[in-house]
Each structure stands twice: as C-alpha cells, then as structure tokens.
Amino acid sequence: MIKKILQKKWVKWFFFLLVGFVFLGSCFYASIYFGFWGKLPNKEQLSSLKQSEATQVLDKNGRMIGKYYIYDRQPITYEDLPKHLIDALIATEDIRFYDHDGVDNTSLLRVFFKTILLRDKSSGGGSTITLQLAKNLFGRKKYPVFSTVINKLKESFIAKRIEDIYSKKEILTLYFNTVPFSDNTYGIESAAQKFFNKTTQQLTLSQAATLIGTLKANHSFNPRLFPERSQLRRDVVLQQMVKYNYISTSRSNQTMSQPIRLDYQHFNHDLGLAPYFREEVKKELVNILEKYKKEDSTTYDIYKDGLIVYTTIDHKIQSMAEEALKEHMVVLQKEYEKSFGNDAPWKNNSDLVKNTIKNLTTYTLYKEQGLTESQIEDSLSIKKDMELFEWKGNITKKASSLDSIRHYLKFLNAGMIAIEPTTGAVQAYLGGIDYRYFKYDHVSQSERQVGSTFKPFVYTAAIENGMKPCTYFSTKEITYTNLGNWTPKNSSKEEDSHLNFTLEKALSTSVNTIAVKVLNEVGIPKVVEQVRKLGIKTKLSEEPAMALGTDGIKLNELAGAYASYVNNGKAVKPYYISKIEDKKGNLIASFEPQIAEKPAYSEYTKQVLLEMMKSTVKNGTAARLRTSYNLQNEIAGKTGTTQDNKDGWFVGITPNLVTVTWVGNDNYNIGFKTTTLGQGANTALPIFAKLYQKMNLDSTFDSITKSKFEETPKNILNDLDCKPEKRDNFLKRIFGKKRKNKKFGKAT
Template sequence: MGNTKKTAKEKKQEAEKRRKFSKYKSWFWSLFAIGISLGVLLFLLAGWGVFGPMPTFEELENPETNLATEIFSSDGETLGKYYNENRTPVKFDDLPPHLIEALVATEDERYFEHAGIDARGTLRAAVYLGKKGGASTITQQLAKLLFTENASRNPLSRIIQKAKEWVIATRLERQYTKEEIITMYLNKYDFLYQAVGVRSASKIYFDKEPKDLNVEESAVLVAMLKNPILYNPAKEKFKDNALSRRNVVLSQMEVNDYISEAEKDSLQQLPLKIDFTPQGHDEGIATYFRVYLQGFLKDWIAKNPKPDGTEYNIYRDGLKIYTSIDSRMQEYAEEAVKMHISNLQKEFDRQNANNKTAPFRDITQGEANDLIKNAMRRSERWRVLRSQGLSEKEIEASFEKKTEMQVFTWDGVKDTIMTPRDSIKHYKSHLLAGMMSMTPQTGEVKAWVGGVNFKHFKYDHVKQAKRQVGSTFKPFVYATAIDQLHLSPCDTLPMSLYTIEAGKHGNMNDWTPRNSGDSSDEYIGMVTLKKALAKSVNTVTARLIDRIGPKPVINLIEKLDIDTRNIPEVPSIALGTADLSVFEMVSAYGAFANEGVYVKPVIVNRIEDKNGTILYQHVPETRDVLSSEAAYVTLNLMEGVTQYGSGQRLRGNWAVNADHYKRAVTGYPYEFENPIAGKTGTTQNQSDGWFMGMVPNLVTGVWVGAEDRAVHFPGITYGQGATMALPIWAIYMKKVYGDKELNVSKEAFPKPENLTIETNCENYGKNGESEVDSLPDELDF
C-alpha cells in the first residue's frame, strides 16, 4: 500500500490555500457588503435630497402639471384651447383597453406585478448592458417626466438620476394605484406638435377622442413613446419608422396574449393612416372669437381670484370654458364667408387690373404711397430693424429688396419672391369680412367670424373694428319716429328734396341729402314709409330725423349699448355716418326681434375649474328699450326690404338681368320664402357693404370691405351691401336651415296683442306704382 499520509509541506500548502480562500471570501463579502451599503446609501442620499430636491408628500399628492384651458361650444364640441402645454387630462375609464394593453405589452410587461422597480428587467439590463431592453418601468418613466431632468452623459450623473427615479417610483407606487399611474403617464407625455398628453395626441393625430381609437391607432401612439421624433407618423421622412414600430407594438401585444396571432397579422398588413389636425392658436374654428374670449377671461380673472388669493392662469390651470357658440353654426358662418369672399375677390381683382393706383381708388399716387409707408411703419419688420439700430432710410430700402416669402391667396398659401413693400400692397388688396349671429331672446352669440383668415389677417372685424354703417342705421331713426309719433308703415311722405337749415338740431350748415339715383324721378310724388326704408330713400329719412331730432335717436342707441361718445348730435347721423362694430349692430338689432327688450350679448355661459367646480355662471342682463308695438312695426318696415327693396334678391321671384352681378355672387338664386326682416347698407365710394338680417330667433350682421377705405369697387353694382354682404347671410342661412337640429325659425315675427298701428298696407304697389324697380342701388351720404 502506498503511503497516504501528507507530508508537512503538502499540509502547509493546503493550509495556505484555505487561508487565501478565506481571505478572498472575506474580501468578496466585504466588497459585496460595501456595494450593498453604498447602494443603500445612494438611495438614502437620493431620498434625502442630497443630489437635488426630491418631491415632497404634497407634491406627490398633487404633481405639478400644466393643464390647458379647454373651450367648449354650446353643443359640446371643443373649439380650442389656451395652453403653455396643450394638455387636457383624460380619466382612466375613458382610455380604451387596447391602449393600456399596448402600453403594458411594449413598455413594461410585468407592470401589474412589481412595486415600481422591475428586478428581473433590471438584472437583464445589467447582464446584457441594455442590449435586450432597458430596465425603466412605466412608473419610473412617469417619475422622470414629473420630477427629474435629463442627466448629462457623465456616468455618475446618470447613476444618480436613476437612483432618484427609483426612489420616486417607489413613492409613487405607494401613493397611487396602478391605473392612476398609467393615466398620469399618458396625460403627461409629449407627443410633439403641441400634443401633450394622450387626449391631445388622439385629437391631433387622429381627430378623435381616445375612447374612439382603434387597436392600430393605439399602437401608433404607444410606438411614439420610444421616441416621438423618430417614430412620428406626421413627419414624412419618419413614416416608415412609425409603421415598423407600430408593428413591433402589435407583435408585443400578441406575445402577451392581448391579441391573437391572426389579429396581429391582419393589423400589421394595414397601412399607416392618420388624420393630422394641428391645434395651434391659428388653426381650428372660431379663431377670432377665441382671441376675444381670451380678453374676456383676463378681465374675469382680475376680478375673481382663487380662494388663496392668487390668480387663475388660463395657460396651466385646466379651466373649462362653456361658451354660447354653436360649432355647427360657426362652421356654416366661416364657410359662407369663405365661399362668397373668395368669389367676390376674383371680380374685385378683375376690376383692378387696369387701375394705376391699385389697390387704391379715388386718391392720388402720392396719397397711395403715404398709405403704404404708414403700413410699413406699423409693421413688425420695421420694429425689428429699428431695434437693431438701422436708420429710417436703411429700413425703407430693405422694403424694396425682393425676398422669399409665403403669402395668403384664396388658392392656398403660396411661396413667392417679392419685396416687403409689394407684400403690403398684396394684403391691402384683399376684401375682408366680419360676421356675428345671435339669439335675440337670450343674447347668446352663436357664430363669430372676425375675418377671412386669422393667420394672415389678425384684426377682428366683429368687435375690434368700427366702420361706417350706412343705411343699416336708418331703422333706429324709423323706430324712434314710430315710438314717438305712432307712425304706420302705410303713412306717406313726399319724395322731394328736403333741407334742414343751419343752426337747427346743432347743424353747422344747411343739409340737403340726395337720393342714390339723383334723377328727377327720385323726387316726385309720395312714398310709404315701408317703401322708403326698403329703397333707402334719404330724403324721407331726413324728414323723419328733423321731426324727432337727433337726440332721441342717440338716446335710443345708447340704451341699445352702442357707444355714442363719438356720434355727434346732428341730423346727418340718420344716413349712417357713425362708425360702429358688427357686435354693436347685431346686439342692437336684437331688441327689434325681441319685442323691444335689449339683451346684452353673452359669450360665456359657465366657467369650471379642473375639478368641475363652477366658478362663473352667466346672469342675463336685460332692459326695456322700445314698446313691443314699436319694435314689431320696425320689423314690419324691414320686411319690406326683403320683399321689394335691396334685399329682394333673397327671394325666388327677384328677376333682374344681371349676369355681371352673378359673376360676383355665390349661391344665387337663394329662393327664401319665409318672413325675413333686413337692411342693407352702403357707404360713400362703396368702402363698406353691410347686411343685417333677422328671423324670429336669429339676428345676423355682416360687414364686407377692405383694410383701407380707399380700397373699394369702382361702382355701386358690386360695391353695395346687397352684393358685398347680403350673399354671406344668404349662404349661411341656407346652411342653417338645412340643419334641422338647429331649430332656426321660418315663422312670422310674433305680433303684439292689441296692436294699434296699421301694418297691412293692402293698396301698396297699386295705382301704377312698380314694386320692383331696376337693380336697387343705395348710397347714404
């Protein structure tokens, strides 16, 4: 047998090995303990805020977010938003299940199993150095969005940030349910194009609410969570990326048994399809209204602080504004303006082709140059160059240098090369419009169109602009005379010239207004008040204001909330020399349709905070202005305008050989058969065209003109209110009547009980008097 005893040397070697192993083992556990301790210390230090502020309990309870203020129409549609970040929160119950499933399957498969940190995912990420997916859970991603900033590329900074995310994630998990965390994450994420949060993203990329998304659309949004730039379906060069990533999401849903393999294969074959609908401040409907509403809210906020004394912020407090605007009527109004003005512009440009001072008329070339120069001085370009220290001569020279730019046309925005000076002339040559529609019984503003294109023409022609109103002022004179003198539409007055002498009613000089035709026939015989208003007979209006005086007329319109500070107490106001806004005219006319009761226009019915607490509720403001009898008789007079006056073209029986007229008028013939009270208005040189139209439960006013009064049609055929403005009203009302849900009346105006003034003039139009003259012209002063 061999000797099995170990030698002393071998024993010594084994003892040395055991000692070394024990030493290594001790070192390993020491290092392991130190690593664990350092890790614990790292998280403790992060939790204590040593590496930067950490959210408090209160901040976790109410994480700070910028919530957009949302504007709703009276029929429940979103008109627009005010925001720093376009975020409107959505509740978990309003998220479709397949969106949640796509999110969990792609971003965090064990989301409902872990407590904020996925140990398996973290270990996998560490072993494979992130090559097989990262370790961030949905909760960690929320923590990063809410409370941490992007770390630098420095490894230590990234470790520290990750530690902070872990700590915050575990705190969030203790504070919120899994459903709340998912909802917060989807409400916070920025999908680009001002789509912050899944509701904005759903509206902008697919023009629908999140609950209406289908599976493949949900997959597109979840795909964007990896990188909203690289996988953005609205960016042409990244559409293939977006499609590929969407299909990865669908595969993950199949792997996690949310959809079947057949469903996955079918959905992956579908093309990438979006309905991109930007929600910038210049886009969408009711853009001019939203700007005016902004001012309304600013005034309201100044007078109504929060309970803690601070001010509400419409850009981050998530207010809900419930307005009077009807989204359907607003769309019809905008369509009517676009249809008519785009057509009328073609005729305007045609008539300007040989105009040496185009787009201006009736002024010298020097005066035209002055208008352009004044516009240059008011421009943003002038302001910027002035701030850079350039001299006036240098700035003017810059306006003569051709440059690449985009300009508005009715065929779309066009890329072109022109001088800034010529671009000013280009914009000044465009016809503009203002339109407002209101329910007279409640004062609710249903449609507000301040211009033809908000992005290119910011000035609001509903409330901001004031223009001469022409013959649309005459009903105020007639109403005052009826109220004071108990006149009937059947009463007659002479057509003859009439002079109000100097010194009477504050007149500085003799005033002898003339009628539009100014032929000898214009001043012969008698005319009923009904036809006098229908044909805008200036001499009759002069006789009326001489009998009642200007002061009672001013008193009436002041009660109708018209600003009278710049309206002189002289007889010539009877023909519409005053500058008034569409807003003032519509609200004032509303009293005629509301039996003499003025109702102050309302644009906001209710304001709520983000939790649904009512902060403001509209209270109607009304006042009696006219007797119901005087209001009804005035309406009866204005019905004559649409029966045999300048508004007769609304009727199907209007027959005038006017091919030239049809070139400029969209939608003719209109063929309305229901009672309509209205009044056209045209100012000197055809600078302004107006039409005010009323049915029992809707009053609408339209103005058409250009930025400068020197930009106008050369003649009355196209330059009168019946051609410029009336067609917009007609197109709008055809659309409104076509929508039966709106319940806009076609009935007669309600007649007051015990009416004492005769309105049924049966003999009118007999004895050889023609009810329909040639193409009706009107000119007021």
C-alpha cells in the same frame, strides 16, 4: 499560491482601486439619494401630485372648441382607459409592469449585457412605465458631469417611491395623464381629441396602437407629419400585442390592413374653429377670474388650473358660418382684384404703401436707430423666404417686407356675429378671414361706418314719435344751405323730383334723401335718444349725415340693437360665457343674459319696423335672398353700403337668430371700384344667405330655419296699406314751388 498573489503590488493596487471605486460609487449614490444633486420628492409630495392642466373651452352642447394651455394636458380616470390601450402600452413599453417595483432589474441586466456589451440595439431599453412617469412628472436637469447617470438614478428612486404609494392602476392613470404625445400634446385624452376627435374611451385598437407607437419618438412617428412611418410603427405595436397574447394574429392582420385616418383638431390658438371667438373669451375669462379665488386663496390660472368654460357658441353653426364666409370671399376677392386690373391701389399708390409702412413696429425701430427713409426702404426691401396667405392655399416665396405689405393690402376682410335675440347668446362669431394673418377682430374691436343699417333706427324714432307709416316723402335731392350746401344723393336711380315714397318703400329701397328728411323732421336728439335706448354706446356724430350711417359702430353692438325687433322691443348685450367650472366640476361662476329692463319703443313701432324690413327682403335691396339664393325662410333685414363703397353690411333677422355681416378692406383708404360690386347686397348678404342654405339642410336647426314671425295685427297692416309710391299731381308738377335748397333743423 493565493497568498503570494495577494502579496503582489499590482494586486494590492487593484484591490485599493476597487475599494476606492466602490466607496466613491456609494458616496455618489448617497449624494443623489440625499438630494445633493437636487432634492427628491418625498412621499407627501408624491401623494399630492399637481400638474398643469389645460382649460377646456366648450360650445353650448359641451363639444370642445379649444383650449388654453402651456402644456396641452387633460386628465381622465382609469375607468376611461380602454383595455386595448393599456395592453398596447404594456406590450410595447413594459411587459413586466405588474411584476417589478418600479425598476425592472431583469431588463437592466439585458441592457447591460446585450445593448452595452454586445451592441445589440434590438434588445430594447430598460426603462419601465414607472420610470417614464417619474421623468414625465419631474423632468430632467442638466449637470456639469454625469447628467444621464444622475437623472437615471434620481428617476429610479422616485419610481420606487411612486410604487410604494400608488397602485398599478393609479400609476397607469398618472402615466396616461402626463405622457407627452406629438404636437406638444400631453396626456392621452388630449391626444385622442387632437388626432382623432374622440374621447379616450372611443379609441379603436388601430387608433390606440398609433398613439402608443408615437411614444418611442414623438416627432419621428407623428401621424400628421409622417403617416407612412407612423403606420409602420403602429404595426410594430400590434405585433408586440400578438407576441404577448393580448390580441390574436387575425385581429392584428385585420387592423394592420386599415390605413390610419386622422380627424385632426387644431387646439392651438391661431388655428381650429372660432379662433377670434376663443381670443375674446380668453380676454373676458381673465377679467372675470380676477374676482374669484381658489380654496387656498390664490388666483386661478387659465393656463394651468384645468378650468372648464362653457360658452354660448354652437359648434355646427360656427362651422357652417366659416364655410359660408370662405365660399363667398374666395369668389368676391377674385372679382375685387379683377375690377381694379392694373390700376390697383396696392400696386400703384406709393403714398398708400408708404403710409402703411409707417404703421409698422419695424419702421419705428429703424427710425429710433436714426435711419433715413431711403435706408429704411432698403432694409424693408430685403427678400427672404416668407409664407403668404392666399385663399387657394398659402404660398411660400422669396418676398420682402414691402412685398408683404402690398400683398396684404389687396385682401378684403369680413366679420360676422349671430346671436339668439331673446338672450344675446352668441351662436357664431367670425372676427376676420384668417386669424393667423389678420389678428384684428372685426366683431368686438372694429368700428366701421354702418351705412344704411343705421336707417331703421331713424325710422324707429320717427314712428315712435308719431309719424304715420304711410307718410310720403319726395325722393328729390335737396341742398342744405346751413350745412355747407351739403346735398345727400341716392345711389340708385330713384332721382325724380316728383316721385314720393312711403316710409316702407324708402327704407326697403334704402333711399338716402328720404332718410335725411325723416331725420330732419324727427330731430337728431330724438334719434340719438332712441339709439341709446337700443344699447349702442358708441359716440355718435350727431350730424345730419348720421342718417346715412357715417358713424362707426361695432358688430356686436349692432346685433344687440337689432335683436330688439324680435325681442319685444328690448335690446340685448351679446355674451359668450354661460358658466365656468373648476377641474372637479365645481361651479366658479355663471352668467345670465343681459336684457334691457324696458322696451326701447312700443309694440306698434316694433311691428311696423319689422314689416318694413320684411319688405326689404321681399322686394327691396335684399331681394336676392329670394331670387338668387332661393331662401324661403321668414326673414327681415337691412343692407348697408358706405360712402365710396368702403363697407358692405347686411343684418338678417329671423325670429330666433339675428345675424350681422360686414365686408371691407382693413385699410380704409381702399374701397370697392364700383357700387355694383361693393354694395352690401353683393358683399355681406351672401355670407348670411350661404349660412342659411346650409342650415336649411340640417334638421337640427329647424327651430331657427322654420321659425315664424308672430302674426302682425290687422290695425298695423291697415296702417301700412297704401300705395308704396306716388307722383305729384299735374298741377303740383306745373305750379309747385321749386325749392332747390333748405335748412336742416338744429340739433338742440
């Protein structure tokens, strides 16, 4: 009977087809094994797995403030993995993990019969943790045919080789270090820090189950985007743990009753803490690493080599500074816009808008294409959905490029740097109001006119060259005939032809006419020489108006110069990086403070200037620190306001922290409407004040907030002990020479 059946033609054909199918299948299988579809990693390659690792940027206390990466990955060891995290993974992804050799044949049979034949989607998949690891390590490629089958078979070969080389603990460690989580995050440590601001060791059962739950579908179960869906998935993980006796039902129920609470950390470059600082550190890091080589003589890659960068910044001070800036700028921006009303230049000044358009890359491209001005304007007037920055919360609306220009022209920007005066270590760094929309860094890039914050350098040169602190100068305006009849004016009501101020009174109340007179008497060359000793390298105009701060100086340079007044006369160069280590903790480079070798002036000059700037806070232009903000800290300082109220400045000096703040419009054609609104005491000083209010409430900063200036010697107090102002006597007022103009000393 069987012989007759075998002799039938269709049986022979079936037999030949079956043999042929098996033969072709074997060839196909062999072609994958022997690398026809791409070479498989051998045991040697698998034994030395290398993955791109994110460079970590840490604050002075070792707290992470950011990363540089292509893939956000941060490796850890098996000992860092809490048991409930491992249990959650195995219960959810691979319950027979400890029993199979990389491929779970039992699961594959279940998939074939239940999922494929019976269409039961609830039966689960056949992928193991080791198979997933193979996919995580080597990815998948697209092939002209049978892509899924080829990739699955390749992964099975790799998985079995991994199992031959590594222990189960090592496989789990590799898996947790490479598995992708939500928001382009690779590895459990990066995910724990991003979503919960914790290390992996600190993850609770709920947090661990939440992250394991996202592995099924990173986007769909992203706890940031879909909290309710993520919580349901977390509960499935907990139920799986109960099913396989990893946790009790009561513990599961208790955990499921808790909502997911994220403490999300933005480690992408545009968001998170100190984005301007991180960008500046990155620039320095790239330059530094050009001088160093790895053991294999290749250069370091900040995006792949898992470096650890220790910076000088203080996470808490930076956070407080950012809060202070935002609190103040929200109010100031509102007042700023209100002051212009319907006459705002960004609304009515067509020339301003047109000139701004010409700075656009898009405009240049259109010009190169031969478009006319009207055609370019038409193209830039096309509306589309656009997200626009607003302090009260970003808005999305239909807007054109022209609308966007007008919108952003209205915004005030700000910058701030706070440094340790004895070393130059930067404690806080704010380059602007929002890095996403305002990339220009006002700490290290911008050179804005510094206004009256330059005056202390003039007075320093005067005292250093023998001028007595109680020297009196008239507040009277003078026209300098050899300077095109230039007449420096005071912004305050100090104009009185017979009123005379001491240097202390003149500086603390920021009298322009006297600053120019002091410069004239000391001489421009000596002032320039003094400024250079203070570490300021910016080119100076070397003109009389220099006394009023008409030159542009960077915030970081200004901070380094002012540090000298509480650093024995020595200027410092602000620095950001203290040391760099490789991923194993080996030191690559370390950095020491850059402090001037010699004092820029005498101890006497330092003490005199410090007393003058204390007066600025006590009863001068910065008095609102005491009256409005009720700060009782020991503070010296200087306000600054530039011509036409374009820039507002404040430099705050305390014994252990020097802070420089600036506020203005990025477009230099737009100033404040009034001096009352635009003066540094109103624009820049409040950021400093609010920062110190916050720091005063935190005992962590007692070394800064409760620090005291060194006691001023009696001889200096005696030299400053004179009436701050005096009027000309009766005879001088009646018969004194009425000089309406004067020549300014030559800058030789």
